[in-house]
Amino acid sequence: MDQRIIDAINICTKNKKKKDIEISYETDLRNDLELDSLDNILLINEIEARFNINIDEKNIEDIKTVGDIIKKLRGLDEC
């Protein structure tokens, strides 16, 4: 997996109690990483900064897993 995605996730989970979670395509943002809607915005912003892209926030409402994010990025021809 692209290290930039892992780095962005690590920012979002920095203050979470769950540590050392192995990130995979199936990792669930809410259930595995304990991210809520604000964390999801934080995650998308961190990904935008690392990939130098803009993601419309309306397009992230259906994102549930790390794999969903990667699919979105592929849709932007960036990943």
Add this chain to the structure above:
Amino acid sequence: MLELDRSLVEEIGFNPYYYFFDNKKYIDLASNNYLGLAENNRVKQSAINAIEKYGTSMCGTPIATGYIELFEETERRLSEFIALEQTIIFPSCYQANNGIFNVLANKEDIIIFDRFVHSSLIQGIKAVGCKISPFLHNDMNHLEQILSRSQGYKQVFVVTESVFSTEGSIAPFKEIDLLCKKYNAVPIVDDSHGIGVIGKDGKGILQYQGIDDFNGIYTASLGKAFVNSGGMVAGTNKIIEYLRHYCPQLIYSTAIAPASLGGIIGVLDVLATDFEELSSRMWRYKDMIYNSIDNIIRSEAPINSINTVTARDTILMSKKLFENGILSTPFIEPSVPKNEGVVRLIAGAGLSEEQIKCAVQKIKSISL
């Protein structure tokens, strides 16, 4: 009620929301009555005087019949208290925080905010429809990273609270203010749990952190240590005059009641003479609890939050406290992150030392 709350309420058999209590039977460690001024005779008399002079309500918005001499005097006194140029008073701080962003920000702007700011700020920020960017709680490195990549926006706002009330952490607001100056951003601070509480004269975060050239926007609830209702917004004459005429949450709401305005004046008078004594008692109570109870999160504010770890244990702890005659405030998701929970205890200066000792003994006897 959220589904999580409902299921816990049913399982544990205790509903910590919308409950009645007799304050003669319970030790109140739940309210935000930090200095105990809600029962202060001078504050009550000042509110009564206002009712006798103006009645219970001006029955109009501030731009109509709601703006009275007492309203203007209260604004002026609050401005002098926190040493900012001008103040406006909304019917509540929730309305103030909800309203100011839509007036000041546009879609071409970015609003950066601490990940843990209050719901009222988040709702107001989201309503603008501009780029929004949470930063990690009190993490200045992360804030600066975001600021450094936000220079293409027309205006940049940085929003935080002074005292984060679930655990009592205090923002490094002087550093935030300096970063805002460095990156030409507008700082906005909600000092709801700071005004009347921190600073050597109780003047809040600006005094507490020695910020004497603040050029941003300051909001605060007047229903916590200030024991009335309403929410103030203060700042430069230019910004506050603009909000005074264009913020719908202010100009289309019935003005704050005369009793609250009188009560706020009463609080300012009491703080001028009694703050040191009241504050000293409040901090002593905080230490008595902190030094006696396990699992309290260390904090800089006069707040003791017991780390109850799970949502279930949070509600259960609050239930057991209630059964022992102690009122507390449980926080579960979304007020705290998922799978976390704290029970907050605020020991106001209006309580007696005997009540605090009694509360400590009872809390120590509780096991989950």
